[in-house]
Amino acid sequence: MVRSGSGEVGQSLFEIDAKGLPYVDLNAKVRAAAASGAKKIILQNVCGQRYIGTRVYPYGPVEIEVYGTPGNDLGAFIDGHRITVYGNAQDGTGNTMNSGEIVVHGRAGDILGMSMRGGEIYVRDSVGYRVGIHMKEFGSKCPVLVIGGTAQDFLGEYAAGGIVILLGLHQDSTSPEHKMNFVGTGMHGGTLYIRGELRPQQLGKQVTISEVDEQDQQTLDRYISKYAAHFNLPKKQLADSGNFKKIQPTTKRPYGHLYTH
Amino acid sequence: MKSYSLPDFLIERDDSRCIRCRVCERQCGWNVHSYDAEEDKMVHNEQDCAGCQRCAVFCPTKALIVRPHPYGYRPNANWTKDYLSDLKKQAETGSILLTGMGNDKSFPIYWDHLVLNASQVTNPSIDPLREPMELRTYLGRKPDRIEVLEDGTLKTVLAPQIKLETPILFSAMSYGAISFQAMESLARAATEFGTMFNTGEGGLPRSLRKYGKNAVVQCASGRFGVDLEYLNTGAVVEIKIGQGAKPGIGGHLPGKKVTDAISETRMIPAGTDALSPAPHHDIYSIEDLSMLIHALKEATNYEKPISVKIAAVHNAAAIASGIVRAGADIVAIDGLRGSTGAAPKSIRDNVGIPIELALAAVDTRLRQEGIRNQASIIAAGGFRCSSDIVKAIALGADAVYIGTPALIAMGCTVCQKCYSGICNWGICTTNPYLSKRLNPNIASRRLTNLLNAWSHEMKEMLGGMGVNAIESLRGNRLHLRGVGLQEWELEVLGVRGAGR
Numbered sequence: 001m002v003r004s005g006s007g008e009v010g011q012s013l014f015e016i017d018a019k020g021l022p023y024v025d026l027n028a029k030v031r032a033a034a035a036s037g038a039k040k041i042i043l044q045n046v047c048g049q050r051y052i053g054t055r056v057y058p059y060g061p062v063e064i065e066v067y068g069t070p071g072n073d074l075g076a077f078i079d080g081h082r083i084t085v086y087g088n089a090q091d092g093t094g095n096t097m098n099s100g101e102i103v104v105h106g107r108a109g110d111i112l113g114m115s116m117r118g119g120e121i122y123v124r125d126s127v128g129y130r131v132g133i134h135m136k137e138f139g140s141k142c143p144v145l146v147i148g149g150t151a152q153d154f155l156g157e158y159a160a161g162g163i164v165i166l167l168g169l170h171q172d173s174t175s176p177e178h179k180m181n182f183v184g185t186g187m188h189g190g191t192l193y194i195r196g197e198l199r200p201q202q203l204g205k206q207v208t209i210s211e212v213d214e215q216d217q218q219t220l221d222r223y224i225s226k227y228a229a230h231f232n233l234p235k236k237q238l239a240d241s242g243n244f245k246k247i248q249p250t251t252k253r254p255y256g257h258l259y260t261h
Numbered sequence: 262m263k264s265y266s267l268p269d270f271l272i273e274r275d276d277s278r279c280i281r282c283r284v285c286e287r288q289c290g291w292n293v294h295s296y297d298a299e300e301d302k303m304v305h306n307e308q309d310c311a312g313c314q315r316c317a318v319f320c321p322t323k324a325l326i327v328r329p330h331p332y333g334y335r336p337n338a339n340w341t342k343d344y345l346s347d348l349k350k351q352a353e354t355g356s357i358l359l360t361g362m363g364n365d366k367s368f369p370i371y372w373d374h375l376v377l378n379a380s381q382v383t384n385p386s387i388d389p390l391r392e393p394m395e396l397r398t399y400l401g402r403k404p405d406r407i408e409v410l411e412d413g414t415l416k417t418v419l420a421p422q423i424k425l426e427t428p429i430l431f432s433a434m435s436y437g438a439i440s441f442q443a444m445e446s447l448a449r450a451a452t453e454f455g456t457m458f459n460t461g462e463g464g465l466p467r468s469l470r471k472y473g474k475n476a477v478v479q480c481a482s483g484r485f486g487v488d489l490e491y492l493n494t495g496a497v498v499e500i501k502i503g504q505g506a507k508p509g510i511g512g513h514l515p516g517k518k519v520t521d522a523i524s525e526t527r528m529i530p531a532g533t534d535a536l537s538p539a540p541h542h543d544i545y546s547i548e549d550l551s552m553l554i555h556a557l558k559e560a561t562n563y564e565k566p567i568s569v570k571i572a573a574v575h576n577a578a579a580i581a582s583g584i585v586r587a588g589a590d591i592v593a594i595d596g597l598r599g600s601t602g603a604a605p606k607s608i609r610d611n612v613g614i615p616i617e618l619a620l621a622a623v624d625t626r627l628r629q630e631g632i633r634n635q636a637s638i639i640a641a642g643g644f645r646c647s648s649d650i651v652k653a654i655a656l657g658a659d660a661v662y663i664g665t666p667a668l669i670a671m672g673c674t675v676c677q678k679c680y681s682g683i684c685n686w687g688i689c690t691t692n693p694y695l696s697k698r699l700n701p702n703i704a705s706r707r708l709t710n711l712l713n714a715w716s717h718e719m720k721e722m723l724g725g726m727g728v729n730a731i732e733s734l735r736g737n738r739l740h741l742r743g744v745g746l747q748e749w750e751l752e753v754l755g756v757r758g759a760g761r
Contacts, residue, residue: 260356
């Protein structure tokens with residue numbers, strides 16, 4: 001099935017060989033494929049090309065499969081597309097994303113899901129710094145990040161909404177401790193669910209930590225099931241391997257008393 | 262705690278003129294005026310008076326005079342009334358001083374030390390009433406060279422350009438900071454005149470998207486209201502890095518101003534603080550900026566120029582060079598006197614450099630590096646009249662942003678209470694009772710009148726200099742001379758002293 005260059009494989013299935021293509025050219029091809037009615041676009045030999053999916057507007061939604069290593073800002077601004085990466089993702093994945101789904105069969109870098117307003121991102125392994133920064137929710141839109149492993153500092157910083165779930169599968173389940181600091185700094189909306197040890201001094205000043213209730217458990221069940229399905233892992237084992245803690249902001253107006261006039 | 266503050270303004274009411282119509286009472290959002298039915302007279306409590314002059318203007322018998330309070334403090338060149346009253350407020354609250362509009366301190370205004378040239382004898386001046394005079398301006402990246410095919414068509418593929426009928430755009434003012442009516446007025450005036458308004462960072466309300474062809478849509482650190490539809494609605498996408506009134510800091514639209522309509526446009530829940538972080542958290546370097554510039558180019562299919570707006574700071578020239586090299590098509594520079602809906606006073610009054618110096622430094626630097634053609638320059642912050650703009654063009658600006666002049670045209674009196682949510686002129690408020698008094702039919706007419714008047718004046722000045730297109734003045738500093746400036750200032754401005 002794989003041909004050199006790019007071309008139409010089925011009626012709505014396109015395959016593009018990204019080898020050696022600058023991102024401008026690759027993304028133009030992806031856009032053209034979507035414009036001609038592609039429903040699924042497979043990108044082979046991706047190596048560092050940025051902004052995959054961003055230019056597919058106003059077409060779609062489409063399904064994009066990425067084989068290789070995409071560059072920064074994968075799926076930035078996307079609205080409804082579904083992107084699956086068979087490899088690691090870099091920085092800025094899902095930047096200011098509006099809706100859709102990104103699934104990463106590997107790890108992802110810094111500022112994953114920055115300012116995202118809707119859609120879901122699943123990362124099989126761990127992620128970098130400032131993940132989920134300034135995520136927000138609005139109306140029926142509620143962005144969700146599900147991360148299999150752990151994260152670096154400033155997880156959920158400035159968050160104004162959304163859900164971040166850290167499964168803590170990165171280590172031996174007997175001591176799943178997280179190393180990150182400043183969790184939820186400046187947070188004023190949304191919820192972080194973290195499994196594994198987290199000391200109070202690892203948290204920002206604007207958040208409190210509490211136990212999960214039944215409703216939280218339902219939310220967790222729903223997204224853990226999806227995570228398990230995406231990565232073909234046994235759900236029961238994922239759900240049972242420990243308890244989650246819930247982290248939420250203490251106020252939705254952290255700077256309410258800062259000013260005089 | 263008892264406040265030791267004295268009122269800022271004194272209200273004098275001529276009772277012999279007052280007809281008890283109670284207009285002043287209805288016009289004042291600060292509840293300064295009230296009617297005493299028992300005595301059948303109007304009374305006032307000036308403690309909260311902002312000095313916005315709404316009541317004085319609308320008093321049908323001109324019975325009101327509102328003027329700065331004479332105070333009782335002993336005169337002191339060091340401890341002026343501003344420092345005393347600010348300090349008392351802080352002693353009473355322990356909080357940061359918040360203010361609105363631009364820097365009101367007496368920093369040098371270089372426009373007032375620059376004079377324009379005119380033709381005498383050796384080359385004729387031009388009368389714009391009799392001869393064509395061109396103010397039309399194109400913003401966007403210009404090619405290094407142009408190739409033309411034999412049939413006369415252009416071989417070179419041009420980067421996206423936007424066409425303006427006058428080199429004046431309306432500055433970024435966000436929905437939420439200003440009322441819907443004010444934004445609609447700006448949008449309609451820009452569309453009618455053939456220039457652009459700027460959404461600021463609060464998104465573009467759906468009902469104003471029909472003005473998208475004349476909109477600069479901003480993408481700021483909060484990413485409020487930013488999605489693909491919004492980005493593709495505008496004619497230019499502007500990355501807001503900084504603002505002249507508050508370089509280096511972000512913004513907080515207080516939760517109480519985030520009404521349902523604001524919430525829908527910004528795409529955030531009503532009642533939450535809308536926090537714009539100080540930096541974009543995906544931009545910690547010029548390389549990162551380049552990444553966002555190109556992300557936005559991808560998001561708009563390379564069809565729109567991307568602008569980057571910064572505050573004028575010490576290293577503006579080097580930063581602008583980085584911005585151009587990062588791929589921006591327009592660089593907007595906002596000076597020390599740039600205005601705002603809300604800023605900490607300590608920042609507004611002390612951070613940044615005057616636009617005249619920053620603009621000259623940036624233009625000089627980009628020329629020296631041979632990259633001036635790669636981006637247009639928009640200067641912002643502190644323009645008061647058409648001659649300021651003509652001087653800015655001569656210093657190297659392609660166009661200017663005007664914010665405060667547009668607000669004043671609509672009725673603003675620069676009372677500096679924009680942060681409060683109360684604006685008796687209906688401009689800087691989201692309170693429906695106050696905002697509905699700004700009629701977009703009238704306000705947009707006042708704005709197009711201003712653009713008309715200034716454009717006419719600019720043509721007169723150009724004609725006087727003997728040039729018939731704004732393009733001939735752009736960056737032509739020989740048309741300027743300095744008066745009362747020191748050597749270093751002349752050097753930065755790149756102009757000669759008068760008489761030389």
